[in-house]
Amino acid sequence: xxxxxxxxxxxxxxxxxxxxxxxxxxxxxxxxxxxxxxxxxxxxxxxxxxxxxxxxxxxxxxxxxxxxxxxxxxxxxxxxxxxxxxxxxxxxxxxxxxxxxxxxxxxxxxxxxxxxxxxxxxxxxxxxxxxxxxxxxxxxxxxxxxxxxxxxxxxxxxxxxxxxxxxxxxxxxxxxxxxxxxxxxxxxxxxxxxxxxxxxxxxxxxxxxxxxxxxxxxxxxxxxxxxxxxxxxxxxxxxxxxxxxxxxxxxxxxxxxxxxxxxxxxxxxxxxxxxxxxxxxxxxxx
Numbered sequence: 001x002x003x004x005x006x007x008x009x010x011x012x013x014x015x016x017x018x019x020x021x022x023x024x025x026x027x028x029x030x031x032x033x034x035x036x037x038x039x040x041x042x043x044x045x046x047x048x049x050x051x052x053x054x055x056x057x058x059x060x061x062x063x064x065x066x067x068x069x070x071x072x073x074x075x076x077x078x079x080x081x082x083x084x085x086x087x088x089x090x091x092x093x094x095x096x097x098x099x100x101x102x103x104x105x106x107x108x109x110x111x112x113x114x115x116x117x118x119x120x121x122x123x124x125x126x127x128x129x130x131x132x133x134x135x136x137x138x139x140x141x142x143x144x145x146x147x148x149x150x151x152x153x154x155x156x157x158x159x160x161x162x163x164x165x166x167x168x169x170x171x172x173x174x175x176x177x178x179x180x181x182x183x184x185x186x187x188x189x190x191x192x193x194x195x196x197x198x199x200x201x202x203x204x205x206x207x208x209x210x211x212x213x214x215x216x217x218x219x220x221x222x223x224x225x226x227x228x229x230x231x232x233x234x235x236x237x238x239x240x241x242x243x244x245x246x247x248x249x250x251x252x253x254x255x256x257x258x259x260x261x262x263x264x265x266x267x268x269x270x271x272x273x274x275x276x277x278x279x280x281x282x283x284x285x286x
Contacts, residue, residue: 003053020045047072053100060095069119076119085111121178133182144174144192152199154239160204164261167196175267186268193253193263200261201242201251214241221250 001018008014025033025040039046050072061068061077066088068077077092079085089111093104110117114124118137125133151167208214211231218227230246241247253263 004049007052017045017049053102056100057092057096061092071120074120076117078114082111122181125182133184134180136178136181136185136188140178141188141192145195147174148192148196148199152196152203154199154202154206156203160200160207161259163203164200164256164259167200168260168262171196171262171264171267175264179268179271183268183272186265189264189268193265196263197251197253197256197261198242200256201247202238204251205238205241205247218247218250221255 001014001021004017005014021039022035023040025035027033039049054070054073054075057075058068058070066077066079068075070076077085077088079088089109093109096102096104114126115135117123118139121137121140123135123137125135127133147170148167151170152163156163205214208217215228215231218231224246227246227250230244231241236244256263257266
């Protein structure tokens with residue numbers, strides 16, 4: 001607040017910011033957590049105050065001649081070697097904790113290659129021609145897999161369409177942020193789509209309840225005598241049956257599109273087509 005007071009002279013605004021800093025946070029499970037230190041996470045106040053307070057860090061890094069990028073309280077400093085990285089990390093940590101009196105999160109701070117790191121959910125890969133690719137980090141892929149598992153529980157009691165709509169809302173927002181990744185990540189997006197479709201298949205199979213009903217429903221999509229043989233083969237649960245080729249062929253990508261599911265790979269392909277499409281010539285009378 002002292003740092004903000006150097007830039008802002010409006011007393012009412014300073015009082016409002018002070019109250020926001022001390023306000024409690026209501027968690028999704030209904031628990032009210034009191035803020036004793038720092039800024040309540042999840043709101044717009046955190047990145048705003050970070051830019052004000054950490055402006056001194058930006059000036060110091062620029063004075064030292066470092067190449068860096070910062071967003072809110074996430075900072076990445078780029079050096080030429082691991083030895084330099086260890087030295088710079090130790091020096092900058094002393095500056096942050098000693099001069100600025102802030103705490104560095106040691107569990108999230110490390111020295112690593114850009115292709116192995118995680119900055120705002122991405123990692124960077126330098127190609128032989130000197131260009132750089134923006135890739136998804138390992139933590140990002142792990143988080144979206146866990147979120148898909150959370151949004152598609154096996155005991156889903158409502159319709160499959162409602163589950164797909166619920167999943168689509170999350171995937172639209174996720175792609176709006178991570179859709180800037182390089183084209184080489186389409187294969188990983190395809191694997192994420194496959195994981196989501198398999199969980200949706202398991203939900204649909206469970207909703208049909210009996211294997212006899214499963215066979216009839218699958219044959220309505222496309223008839224084959226092998227459906228009865230494959231479905232009744234062994235004592236398999238719905239999860240193991242959801243990956244069976246007979247089931248996957250009928251509850252295919254096209255079938256899920258008819259149900260409203262738009263995969264990440266399809267979204268990426270549409271974005272590529274929109275970016276590569278030639279601009280329409282504007283005529284003076286059109």
